[in-house]
Amino acid sequence: MKKLYWLDDKKEEIIKLHREDGLTNQQVANQLGTSASSINTRLRKWGANINDCNRNNRIDISEEEIRRMYWDEEMHPSQIAEKYGVCKQTITNKMISYDIPFRTKSEARMGELNPIYDVGHTDEAKKRMSDAFVNGRKMGYNSYWGNYSTYVTPNQGGVTMRSGWEVKTADYLTSLNIDWYYESTWLELENLNYLPDFYLPDLNLYIEVKGRLTPEDLIKFNKAKEKVNIVLWDGIELLKLGIINNCGDAKLNRKYRKKKGVKK
Numbered sequence: 001m002k003k004l005y006w007l008d009d010k011k012e013e014i015i016k017l018h019r020e021d022g023l024t025n026q027q028v029a030n031q032l033g034t035s036a037s038s039i040n041t042r043l044r045k046w047g048a049n050i051n052d053c054n055r056n057n058r059i060d061i062s063e064e065e066i067r068r069m070y071w072d073e074e075m076h077p078s079q080i081a082e083k084y085g086v087c088k089q090t091i092t093n094k095m096i097s098y099d100i101p102f103r104t105k106s107e108a109r110m111g112e113l114n115p116i117y118d119v120g121h122t123d124e125a126k127k128r129m130s131d132a133f134v135n136g137r138k139m140g141y142n143s144y145w146g147n148y149s150t151y152v153t154p155n156q157g158g159v160t161m162r163s164g165w166e167v168k169t170a171d172y173l174t175s176l177n178i179d180w181y182y183e184s185t186w187l188e189l190e191n192l193n194y195l196p197d198f199y200l201p202d203l204n205l206y207i208e209v210k211g212r213l214t215p216e217d218l219i220k221f222n223k224a225k226e227k228v229n230i231v232l233w234d235g236i237e238l239l240k241l242g243i244i245n246n247c248g249d250a251k252l253n254r255k256y257r258k259k260k261g262v263k264k
Helices: 004-020 025-032 034-046 053-058 063-072 077-084 088-097 123-135 164-175 216-223 236-241 250-262
Strands: 149-153 156-162 187-189 192-193 198-200 205-209 230-233
Touching: 004 025, 004 088, 004 205, 025 034, 034 236, 063 077, 077 088, 149 164, 164 198, 164 205, 164 236, 187 216, 187 250, 192 216, 205 216, 230 236
Parallel strands: 205 230
Antiparallel strands: 149 156, 187 192, 198 205
């Protein structure tokens, strides 16, 4: 690896950029054509390093702006940090201070944030997975998704629910003395099989609890609507019903919290 002793010749310039001009290690590195770690190493050696995160915690970024970028534009904290020229921890600290909820691991890997976004499975692969699920496989082939919880149901004993929203929906239905079953009936939809989250036998109604619908999910749901009585309870609907108080949408959260008089 190339030695970077030449940075010692620029000691005064680097210290001035960092301490007086207030540039971060990365910004100084960009000017000199080197890495942020090299700048950090030299500053520490000279005893002139100012912690970027402590200094940049004072940067003025509004709660609304961070919410918009993080939830509406689905930017990663590191992307927001790069936009403002600060370190990732600065943005994370701001989100915590503003009480901005973080995406779950499953949410964080949806859409363009997923490294295999737009790659997808072939129709043949989808059919094999769907058939496997019908034959008893409830989880993914090589990994798990969502926040799993064991729930003791009134009719089926203990079951494994895949999200906190499903657990809260189950509590909600039980509180209303509504008879329900969890993932009880497979629906045949052309070359795919579909397993709705809840079935209410007294109402002959299926409920799908979904945080975010992909285009493929929506197609499958609409096909199911042609065959059975099924409704979608997304974040908006769960907020309206009072099942949840935070759906990850900043504007909706503010709207319903204000309506209910709930403090942010």
